[in-house]
Amino acid sequence: MQRLNNMKIHFPKNNGEIFIKSINDKIKNSFFPNTKNFAESFEQILKSRTHEQDFIINELLNGFVTSKSKAIASGNKVPVIDRMVEAFSKRNDFHIVDHQFFAMFGNPNKPRSYVKKQLEELIKMFGLISKELTVEKDLRRSEKKVYTFYTFTDEIIKILEKKYIIIDSELGQARVSEAFDRNVFICMFLANIATNQDDIEKIGGPFTINGISSIFALILLLSFMPKISVNETNPILKDPSFNENTMSVIPKSWMMKQVLEFLFEPIIKIVAYRIGGGLWLSKIIDSDVNKRIHSQIRMLLKDVCRWHLGQLVRVEIPIFVEIANIFTEILITGNASKE
Amino acid sequence: MSYKRKSMRTTKSGRKREKWTDLLPRYLTFISHMRPILRETRRIITNLDADLLMDIEILDTIRQEEEKRNIRKVRALSEFSAMYRSNVFEIIKDFIVKYRKNIQMIDIKDYIIEFLKESVDALNILSHITNPDETNLEKTYLYRLVKFIEEILFPRGINMKIIYKKLLEHSINFYECQRHLLQPHTFYREKINNPDFFEIPGISPVVYQIINNILSLYNLDPNFGEFPEKKNHEIPMILTNDVFLPYIDSIANAEEEAIEKIAERLGLRIIDGIFLAPQESFIEILLENNYLRKNKQADKNIRLIPQFSNETLILYYLAFASQRRGFLSKEMINWISMNFAFLIYMGILKWKLSDENIFYAIFKDLQTNEKILPYLMKLICFPNYLGLDKMKIRDSPQYRKEIFNFIGSQIDNLKDFINEIAIFCEKFENKKYIKS
Known part of the structure; x- marks a missing residue:
């Protein structure tokens, strides 16, 4: 009282x-940093990450049950965002190919429609960009095939490289560190809100x-x-x-x-x-x-x-x-x- | 007229190899190919002058020579052996390159030999995990480990009260693992409203939220109604509608329609078509564990006030699944047996390999996992062990990939449990040693 x-x-x-x-x-x-620059905003949110804060935001966004298609942290069908993190972690240049992504959910040559739809939605929501690569003869059927790569904008990649790429100087290899997780995408989501709040x-x-x-x-x-x-x-x-x-x-x-x-x-x-x-x-x-x-x-x-x-x-x-x-x-x- | 002979087979192909004596050799196949490769590599490294290790190309030449000796006829096996050997050599090469400037070669050589020895020991345990005729069952690692894990995560008991008590006892340390066992990552394949009323599916994220809603409503805004089986007693009830109030866009429609079935798995029942209330048998369990408090009313009625914890309903679901393990859905059986197999496998590795062992990565690799775990899963399902329907374990490589992918996404509590299993293994071996 x-x-x-x-x-x-x-x-x-x-x-x-x-x-x-x-x-x-x-x-x-x-x-929600006060800036109109997406990369700057993303960097600031990323900096203020702590384990406890991640937990809270993650749990709250996870629990956003009504956001059927818009949920970024939980999927109604498959935890797509986790697969996305997995796909991005496997390469050290922060690129994923649609084919590689579809392969995680079954036959990549016949991707299920909801997987395609959710991928498109996530790409839009996180502000990722796409690049196309045309192969004249693919190995499977010797047919012309168009592969789509998805990646972050150059500015974001620079930030990610600084924070999440581990370079083994002796072996000369670069790999994505384990710290790269779903919360990076949640930071992208928040940065998107901060910069486009109008x-x-x-x-x-x-x-x-x-x-x-x-x-x-x-x-x-x-x-x-x-x-x-x-x-x-x-x-x-x-x-x-x-x-x-x-x-x-x-x-x-x-x-x-x-x-x-x-x-x-x-x-x-x-x-x-x-x-x-x-x-x-x-x-x-x-x-x-x-x-x-x-x-x-x-x-x-x-x-x-x-x-x-x-x-x-x-x-x-x-x-x-x-x-x-x-x-x-x-x-x-x-x-x-x-x- | 066709002269083609008609197939006499009535079962699906592959289904005939489901006996213990058929499955065990299949489980051992790849392990029995991994061990010699590691032993041979250890012999080569031991005999090699430490200074020669400085030159990485020598290792490549040795590997090529070793590959020539491959006499295996089965393509899958020779391919696996080649892949395994090349991985082992690659890891050794990387280790040498990484540390040759800071550590003396003689020490690097010793490290590699020690790591290989540990790995051979681990494979030795994995290959002697049980025996072909299941004699002296209680002395085998497989039996003892399954029983150890089962007691904590999926205990047996003559009634729900006993199973629930056992689960609650271990929930202090391993609640997260117990909850994890109920949440198959392939939940999207489950039918919430299966025509087979008895089938028990896993908990999907939406059902999990619904359980949370029910729990919060019981603790915050319970109504009280007459205890149907006991006069002068009132039990807590919540409105089913309140549980589904926050959902829009028909997200929880399937769950709303199947609420009766979900309620049964949580120890609840529908009263008057609108209220969710605990079943009589569950009320006994709740009272015993302090989840219900008796309060004498002015009207002389005894009101049972809920004071639930996070684990109250989840553990009932787990106890219910454990008691009716013969009715588990396909996804649940695959998920539970995979987790048991994974815990046993990782527990043995944790016990035998030091944390810095460079070959850990090969053991945890998906390619190795999918050669060992599927058969271990089936062995675990036999009646002497978990007693699950092993015929429901899927053999499709795509499905294996789908579920094994999640092995990597471990929860911290699972890691604690693996440590506990490793300690148990150590104790068990010491006991065996003392007895012999």
């Missing part, structure tokens, strides 16, 4: 200083805007949530997988539909406005589809937090701690000035 009261008092202060600070310092800088169609329409705003609203809300101290006799303390130092129990009452709906809507709108301005805000309308997108975020909580004997447990990862610290700081300065 006290936390709710504090939120009520401090959230509107100084034109929403808490939100401006939290979103600008912790979310925008790391996930072009709604390019970033996947209102769907993406609602989804992204909801995800970061959830991160904000989770960071603002208070810890509760559990009774000494609570069975959760005896649970070997519960670590008191890195985990905290957050009140379940905050997760009730009635509370979340009330808190969620304005925070989604604030996040949308701070990231994409009036254009994004105008897309957060109370349509049925949007309501469903927002309500599924409530389900996603389970992927970020864990349930331990009916208690919701937050793992204290840096982004939560940093945003919580901003809130506490403003709270303390607010109280001090009052005195």
Whole structure:
């Protein structure tokens, strides 16, 4: 109750200083850099990658169940993105051939339509470029065949080479390091949003805007949530997988539909406005589809937090701690000035 | 009139070789070709003057000479041997080139000999993993390893309560592995609404999300209704509609239609056509494990309040699959046996090879895996071991590639488990040694 009261008092202060600070310092800088240059934005997002951050973003985007065809981290049929990472890792020049890609899903000469469709969608979404190679006589049927290569733009390749290519100087070989993973593509996806935030169609329409705003609203809300101290006799303390130092129990009452709906809507709108301005805000309308997108975020909580004997447990990862610290700081300065 | 003789075969080709005595030699075939190559290479390196190793071309000449001695008639085997030998020599060459400036040649030679010795030892264990007539079953690595892994990931028991308890005991350390066993990567081949009611498929990503939704709803917004089998008791219930509320674009339509079947696998049931509530037998398990708390109401009714953990429903699904292992879907059988085979194979490698062994890459290579693991998978399915329907294991090379591709995408918990298996192997051998 006290936390709710504090939120009520401090959230509107100084034109929403808490939100401006939290979103600008912790979310925008790391996930939506203020630049129109795709490569620059990609580099900045890539730099702010940490294991914990990857986990959160990955889990949240993974759980984006409604994004049937637009999901980048999970496929309805096959985890295409994983295969894409695998295909790119096999060569050291960050090129893949459509034929090689199709071979991962069956006969490459008769690729299934959904594999072709998903590949095309992913290529578009990540801003990859294609190059064609015509072979006069292929080995199989001695027929003319056109192969399509997909690769990154030159600027992105330079960044990737710097970060993910390991050159064995003795052997003179170059290979893609194990650090090259699906999160590189997620960074591409975020960079695409950051640079094209004014072009709604390019970033996947209102769907993406609602989804992204909801995800970061959830991160904000989770960071603002208070810890509760559990009774000494609570069975959760005896649970070997519960670590008191890195985990905290957050009140379940905050997760009730009635509370979340009330808190969620304005925070989604604030996040949308701070990231994409009036254009994004105008897309957060109370349509049925949007309501469903927002309500599924409530389900996603389970992927970020864990349930331990009916208690919701937050793992204290840096982004939560940093945003919580901003809130506490403003709270303390607010109280001090009052005195 | 055709004079062509009619085939008398009634079964599909290849199906006749499904007896233990047929499968074991097939499993041993490639291993028995790998071991001599490594032993011979070790002999060559041992006899070679360390300074000669400086010249890489000498190794090429030796390899070419060795290839000439190839007298095998079967094309697949001679091709595999050539590939294997050339890989071994390539790795040795790379190792020499990489370290010849920093490490003395005599030490490099010792390292290579040691790595080869370890590899031969590992292959030795793999080739003596069991015996042709399954005598002294309990003394064989295969039996003991399958039972060790089975107890943690897929235990047997006379009832659900016992199986669930066993799973829960090990979930502290290996929950991720237990969950992994239920999530075949070829889920897109499964039919969620199979006409065969008893068939148990794996958990697809959508079903996994649905399980998460159910769990969250039980913990957050449960309704309470009368316990049908017990008077004055109330059990938690959630609305089926609430579970599917967040889905748009018919994404979860198939799951919504099959909710009754999914519910059964999670220990739940549909009440009044709209509520999802735990089954009577599951309520007992939940109470025993502190997942339900009794609360006496003012109206003297006892209300069972849910306090579920992440593993509560998933472990029931796993226990259910384990108890009804005869009804598992084709994908599940392939996935489970592949994971068991992989864990046994990697556990033995972890035990015998040092982490820096340069030949690890060959053992983990897809080409080696697909020569050993498919037969190991079938051996594991025999009644004395996992007791799964081995006829459902697919022989298609394309399918093998499809599932073995995912072997690489290990989860960290799986690595911990492999370490545990390696420790078990060590202990088991020490025990054998002391007894003998």
